[in-house]
Amino acid sequence: MxxxxxxxxxxxxxxxxxxxxxxxxxxxxxxxxxxxxxxxxxxxxxxxxxxxxxxxxxxxxxxxxxxxxxxxxxxxxxxxxxxxxxxxxxxxxxxxxxxxxxxxxxxxxxxxxxxxxxxxxxxxxxxxxxxxxxxGTSAFRRRVLVLGAGRRAERLRDLANRQGSGFVIVGFIGMSENKPLIEEAINRSAIHDLSRFVENLGVSEVVLALEERRNALPLKDLLRIKTAGVHVNDFSSFIERETGRVDLDSVNPSWLIFSDGFSSGRMMSSISKRIFDVTASSLLLLVTWPIIALFALLVKLDSKGPAFFRQTRVGLYGESFDVIKLRSMRSDAEKAGEAKWAQKNDPRVTRIGRFIRKVRIDELPQAWTVLKGEMSFVGPRPERPEFVTDLEDKLPYYAERHMVKPGITGWAQINYPYGASIEDARHKLEYDLYYAKNYTPFLDLLILLQTFRVILWGEGAR
Incomplete structure (x- = not known):
């Protein structure tokens, strides 16, 4: 890549x-x-x-x-x-x-x-x-050697077998005496010279997929392989690069601290992001106010309750703000006072609400929140305080997604279907962390362009 x-x-x-x-x-x-x-x-x-x-x-x-x-x-x-x-x-x-x-x-x-x-x-x-x-042929795919033969190695094999994968695994090497999960793995003791073995296979990258690194890293061999021009990568960084997400099953605080990302150069990115947000939200409100007014009237005629819906969400640095949308659910959707995840074919959604959710018209009033600076066009989806408290207890690094401003669309929204469970929130968090770690104006532009795909093909709408 x-x-x-x-x-x-x-x-x-x-x-x-x-x-x-x-x-x-x-x-x-x-x-x-x-x-x-x-x-x-x-x-x-x-x-x-x-x-x-x-x-x-x-x-x-x-x-x-x-x-x-x-x-x-x-x-x-x-x-x-x-x-x-x-x-x-x-x-x-x-x-x-x-x-x-x-x-x-x-x-x-x-x-x-x-x-x-x-x-x-x-x-x-x-x-x-x-x-x-x-x-699609192996001649145009990177040749990867995996050090490890356990669960992580299995995950890499599954990733390599996916159609469209950019790499092919040329071998697995078992680095411990434990029984390997990869049957074809070669035990390290059977290889006299690891660097020569890598050279003979024409390997372009070595990935460390060790379950336990303690006393298992062949440092001298890895140094020789690295100085010979072969890229050496750890499991978490390899997964991040190949999938566009931070793998919560393998990362630890030290990896987040020492890996590339969260750079100080983001100040200039933040300035350009704010300039874009102000310009784009002003133009969007100017162009779409007749659409917003029309559907506000239709929402009022379709069901009882206000045309617009306000709800408290958690934003930058954990600060709360009110998000505003066109109402797409019945006004008594949470009459019991308990916050609920949106579900597929949710019975609380009104007739007009189903349409405006599908084409994302209900999101248009959020441009006002962007103009005020409480949101951005691109960023992690802001969640309700009730959900955030629960998710921070159950998901590691969930609070880190609040280190960037929330957005109307985001990396998670274009890469993962609409989620309505803890497990879905976990998968989306992996994409949110990738965005928080790597965001630039270029990535924002890519997300904005891909959002059109989501709207056009109805992906993720609920």
């Missing part, structure tokens, strides 16, 4: 994206040449169109990222990818039609865009058949 602005991007995704970008520029050029030929006009030099071709390719690529073309499911299934490609290119063409009116000097003729749309879809599908097929 390549680390870009503290966030890991798989080599396969990066390579696929770069090829897609070039193919989109090619599609735009083919469309222009075809239309020029039909009109019997001089197509001109391609250099004169580079700016227009770059804008075309860039906007369509952003649309592809937004609808999940580079997500795990789209990389595994050609049929799944095809559906999202068609949607992405269509949205990109619509956006370009708007850009044509706004930006002078860019010539996006409707006929040319129609041809470019067809060429783009054909070329992108061919790219997934050819390049996608090659990336």
């Amino acid at each position: 390549i680390r870009l602005f503290k966030h890991y991007i798989p080599h396969a995704v990066l390579l696929l994206g770069l090829v897609d970008l070039l193919l989109l520029m090619l599609a735009g050029e083919l469309a222009w040449q075809l239309r020029a030929g039909q009109l019997d006009m001089n197509a001109g030099h391609i250099g004169d169109r580079l700016s227009s071709l770059s804008v075309f390719a860039g906007i369509v690529l952003i649309a592809m990222i937004s609808v999940g073309v580079y997500g795990a499911e789209a990389l595994r299934s050609l049929r799944y990818a095809l559906a999202r490609l068609v949607v992405a290119v269509s949205l990109g063409i619509i956006a370009l039609s708007f850009v044509d009116f706004v930006v002078p000097g860019l010539d996006f003729w409707r006929s040319t865009l129609a041809y470019a749309m067809v060429f783009s879809i054909i070329l992108l599908i061919v790219n997934r058949i050819v390049v996608g097929g090659l990336l």
Whole structure:
């Protein structure tokens, strides 16, 4: 994987994206040449169109990222990818039609865009058949040697066996005399020279998956392997990189303290984040106030109670604030006074509430909370004080998620379905900790783009 602005991007995704970008520029050029030929006009030099071709390719690529073309499911299934490609290119063409009116000097003729749309879809599908097929072979995956043959090693094997994995495990080495859970593991005593063994296997990375490190680390061998140019990684860091989450089953306070993250450079990120929040929330409220007013009226007509719903949540540094949404549940949803998790097909949700939850219209008034500075557009989902007290007792490091401002959308929201239990909260916490540890404006932008995918395909709505 390549680390870009503290966030890991798989080599396969990066390579696929770069090829897609070039193919989109090619599609735009083919469309222009075809239309020029039909009109019997001089197509001109391609250099004169580079700016227009770059804008075309860039906007369509952003649309592809937004609808999940580079997500795990789209990389595994050609049929799944095809559906999202068609949607992405269509949205990109619509956006370009708007850009044509706004930006002078860019010539996006409707006929040319129609041809470019067809060429783009054909070329992108061919790219997934050819390049996608090659990336799935072991020749394009990192070769990993695992030191350990216990439960952690099993987890790595399961991760490597997932379709679309960016690494292949070339061997397991049992580092203790205990019976290994990995039957094919080679005992350390059977290997005379570990560094030579790593060299012969063509290993690019060694991962320490030891259940107990005490007196089990072959420090001299690891030093020799490291100085030979082979990357040596611990289990927790490897899981974080490959899955985009902090693994609560293996981390400890020392790992959180000494691993990369939570850097002082976040001050500049926080300033840029606040500038974006103020600008975006102001524009969002300005554009969507008629929608908010319309659905506020519909909520009032649909069921008894106020149109807007206020509820106390826990925010930055554990401080409480009131979040405001369009009401989507009956006003007597918690008449017993006891806080309850939202459930799938929750009977407390009203008819209008079911729709506004699905398309996230109920979240729009939260832009006011963002403008006031109590929330951000991107961050961990703020929870109710009643739940926070319980979760801090049951989940390790839960309080650390409050070291960043809560958000309307977040890394957990786009990577994990809507949760309504302690176990769900645990999984979402792993993603929240990853965000708190690694957040940058780049990661915020990626999350905002991916949020469109969640809204478009109805993922996680409840």
